[in-house]
Amino acid sequence: MTPTEQLVTRLPNDIGGLEAGRIQQTDHPLEPWEKRCHALADVLDYHKIISTEEKRRGVESLGGKMVGELTYYERWIVAFANILFQKGVLTPDDLAKKMEEIAARWKG
Amino acid sequence: MDAHDHHHDHTATAAPQTEAPPGYYETMETALRELLVEKKLIGAGEIRRQIEVLDSRTPALGAKVVARAWVDPDFRRRLLANGRTACEQDFGISFYDDTELIVLENTEKVHNLVVCTLCSCYPRPVLGLPPDWYKQKAYRARAVRDPRAVLAEFGTIIPDDVEIRVSDSTAVVRFLVLPRRPEGTENFSEEELTALVTRDSMIGVVPVQLQTGILS
Numbered sequence: 593m594t595p596t597e598q599l600v601t602r603l604p605n606d607i608g609g610l611e612a613g614r615i616q617q618t619d620h621p622l623e624p625w626e627k628r629c630h631a632l633a634d635v636l637d638y639h640k641i642i643s644t645e646e647k648r649r650g651v652e653s654l655g656g657k658m659v660g661e662l663t664y665y666e667r668w669i670v671a672f673a674n675i676l677f678q679k680g681v682l683t684p685d686d687l688a689k690k691m692e693e694i695a696a697r698w699k700g
Numbered sequence: 701m702d703a704h705d706h707h708h709d710h711t712a713t714a715a716p717q718t719e720a721p722p723g724y725y726e727t728m729e730t731a732l733r734e735l736l737v738e739k740k741l742i743g744a745g746e747i748r749r750q751i752e753v754l755d756s757r758t759p760a761l762g763a764k765v766v767a768r769a770w771v772d773p774d775f776r777r778r779l780l781a782n783g784r785t786a787c788e789q790d791f792g793i794s795f796y797d798d799t800e801l802i803v804l805e806n807t808e809k810v811h812n813l814v815v816c817t818l819c820s821c822y823p824r825p826v827l828g829l830p831p832d833w834y835k836q837k838a839y840r841a842r843a844v845r846d847p848r849a850v851l852a853e854f855g856t857i858i859p860d861d862v863e864i865r866v867s868d869s870t871a872v873v874r875f876l877v878l879p880r881r882p883e884g885t886e887n888f889s890e891e892e893l894t895a896l897v898t899r900d901s902m903i904g905v906v907p908v909q910l911q912t913g914i915l916s
Contacts (some may be wrong), residue, residue: 608817608868612841615853619831627823630829631750632733634797635742644797644871648819664835665822665857666725672732682735698721 604659605652626665650675757828763897770881805878813904814875815843821869823876854905877904
């Protein structure tokens, strides 16, 4: 298979059966925001705003570079933002303004 | 990325001025949550309540299910027929993520291993959240191609005449391994058996072992 064919048949999440190194048997307790992010995923799924499958696809469509470099819950939250934009629930502008507002709370 | 270097709780109330500001992704999480609440798409208390649900799910729950299956043949039969229904009916475990649960029984001839090659699907209602290694590339990539080597890295050597079955989870179908009951536990109570069952044994990477010294 040529390298470009690989790109078509193997999306970033589809890694079952690939070569990989030793398993790092690590674990960490979730950061508070990571746990909130997880709870948000469950609540979005419960309300049928973003399903688990849509979330997985949303992470995949971040592309290989982001999938490779963002941490697990960083990928989730960025995917949620993109999906909410696509569904017309929020606009990028809504999010940018809210993030500025939150950042400003810390400057007081 | 410095947001990951600190460990404090922002969930409480207003931002304490002495702490470092949240990082980019944490700010994004807070922003999305607040916007969704403002638009009344989710309730203000729902995230908090779901965190309580998440905190209530640990491998101790799965261990109770396994020990019951070891001592109660009728429950075992129902658990293998429909894992979700048996857990709901006998333990009152809610499947908040609306997933099905298939319980895979280890025997003398079959050893089961659970993975999610595409992401991190996991039987959260009965085990809680998955360990980091379950979500990382090495385990997901190799479990389906070379499970014996993966198991060996966990210190588990499966004889060649035992078949290894690897089950790949999906968004709606989750798996729980019913490990073999260790020999020498014939006189154990259900509670004593529960204490032996570990998270990793229910993922299938290790057997349940009779640890010495834990019971008087």
